[in-house]
Amino acid sequence: MSVTTNTSNGYNLPTGVTDLARDMYGLHMEVFWICVGIAVVVFGAMIYTLVKFRHSQGAVADTGMLHSTKVEIIWTIVPVIILVVMAVPAAELILKQEDTRNSQLSIRVTGYQWKWEYAYMDAAEGVDFFSTLARDSNFARQLDSGIDPNTVPNYLLEVDHPLVIPSGTKVRLLLTSQDVIHAWWVPDFGAKRAAIPGFVNELWFKVDPGKEGIYRGQCAALCGRDHGFMPIVVDVRTPDDFKKWVDAQKAAVKQAALPAPAAPAPAAAAPPPTAFALPN
Numbered sequence: 001m002s003v004t005t006n007t008s009n010g011y012n013l014p015t016g017v018t019d020l021a022r023d024m025y026g027l028h029m030e031v032f033w034i035c036v037g038i039a040v041v042v043f044g045a046m047i048y049t050l051v052k053f054r055h056s057q058g059a060v061a062d063t064g065m066l067h068s069t070k071v072e073i074i075w076t077i078v079p080v081i082i083l084v085v086m087a088v089p090a091a092e093l094i095l096k097q098e099d100t101r102n103s104q105l106s107i108r109v110t111g112y113q114w115k116w117e118y119a120y121m122d123a124a125e126g127v128d129f130f131s132t133l134a135r136d137s138n139f140a141r142q143l144d145s146g147i148d149p150n151t152v153p154n155y156l157l158e159v160d161h162p163l164v165i166p167s168g169t170k171v172r173l174l175l176t177s178q179d180v181i182h183a184w185w186v187p188d189f190g191a192k193r194a195a196i197p198g199f200v201n202e203l204w205f206k207v208d209p210g211k212e213g214i215y216r217g218q219c220a221a222l223c224g225r226d227h228g229f230m231p232i233v234v235d236v237r238t239p240d241d242f243k244k245w246v247d248a249q250k251a252a253v254k255q256a257a258l259p260a261p262a263a264p265a266p267a268a269a270a271p272p273p274t275a276f277a278l279p280n
């Protein structure tokens, strides 16, 4: 398996490898700097007044300024402007996130305690598999396993069968669950959505061409005892490599469906066993 390509530096949101992830990062930073600006102004004014007008310097409380219409108008209008400045791009981004139209590949994703199932649609219809925690992580996590987790590459972040997707393609996930609420989350795609029994949620992403590689995520809804042991691994390939992978998967499915060669003749049909003895 190739190198992990997660883009987080461990301190901030990952800058990501999709349009949506970059937009989210940009919005996050925009709001962050607005908050920094507000903090500087508010705490600056507070600290200045505390120091400048302190009692020991002979300051006397100004009992004359109990009401100021001008000040009240300013401190209503300014926050409203700030909120609108943040709300407009936020609403635009939410609409973009929800726009799953014109997707080129749909995949049904079902959460189970504690694994994921990926069932491809469209051109890859018929490819369907489970993705569970990798064996070496699973061994190491057992109580008294004697295995140092630090020696296990990508401990608890590796699966047996990663989700394989093509780059430069609008991929739509249809998320649901078979038991409890799970959540499919891959930070580098800016993708996170709940998988709820009885509901189908949508999610889309389009990984930039040239950003092929392995991306990792986790279930993001506390879903029971082994919640921490159902990671997500996405293997992004070029469209050509993806097509080859799909063809290989389909061939394997066909092979498995063939009747076993030279099976021995079945024994004479025995009467089916009765489940209950009927009284005479």
Ligand SMILES: [Cu+2]
Pocket (backbone or CB within 6 Å): 111, 112, 114, 181, 182, 183, 219, 220, 221, 222, 223, 227, 230
């Ligand atoms: Cu889960």
